[in-house]
Amino acid sequence: MNGIINVLKPTGMTSHDVVSRIRRIISQKKVGHAGTLDPNAAGVLLICAGKGTKLSDYLMAFDKEYVFHVKLGLLTDTFDIYGKTIHVDDNLKEIPVEEIRSVLDGFRGESYQTPPMYSALKVNGKKLYEYARSDIEIERKKRRIYIDRIELLDYSFPYIKVKAKVSKGTYIRTLCYDIGERLGTCGTMENLVRTFAKTQAIEDSYTLEEIENMYKLGNTSFLKKYDEVLKLDSIMFDDNDIDKLKNGIKVKSNEADGLKDMFYIRDVHGDILGIGEKSEKNLIKIKKRLI
Known part of the structure; x- marks a missing residue:
């Protein structure tokens, strides 16, 4: 089986977990993913099978779209709600929605972002989160990112719901931190869903259960041809x-x-x-x- 599968990754699974599950379902060893999703994130995860794994680098290079919630007034060591709380803004007051929209607009275009310590980025052959778990702070180089589109979907103080189309290498948890900082407080990512990757939308994704049931019935329509995804x-x-x-x-x-x-x-x-x-x-x- 050679091609690409648009998997709806559930929260609680690593990207590697999804790859392992697909390997078992289709009884094929050569399986990989094109763009890691954090265990606590959900949404579109492109899985490459067979010779389709040769396309993973091409697929990862493209912009992706996310929908996420930011909790204002809270800061954790991981920049998401699953981390250890390190600061609570007790003086936080409701921020006008016009100010939030204005701040979000300011993120459009090219900028530079410092990768979070709790990330899989490697420094000297070791992942940053391994240093972080040992309370070791490592100097990180800022990386160029590009935000093509960012908009406010909903606001229910102290939560803001945002949709953004971003370039490869953009950390949404860091973006949540930066949003909070520009609003004069702090911000932590409440949840994250990848809604679009390359040409694949979340509406067209398959759960692992759906893929398994389809495969058992001899239906492999979940496996897309190369040119259906990489046009x-x-x-x-x-x-x-x-x-x-x-x-x-x-x-x-x-x-x-x-x-x-x-x-x-x-x-x-x-x-x-x-x-x-x-x-x-x-x-x-x-x-x-x-x-």
């Missing part, structure tokens, strides 16, 4: 050129004019051989083979 232009080659490409030989194609850096290489039947890249004089080679 790219294509170049078609005849059998002779396909043989050359398979053997690592570059093939010239005038169809490459105007194509972006990534595109599918297809045979005359329309089957995807892999992801191609072009060099000078429109010479094409396979960058990532998928069959």
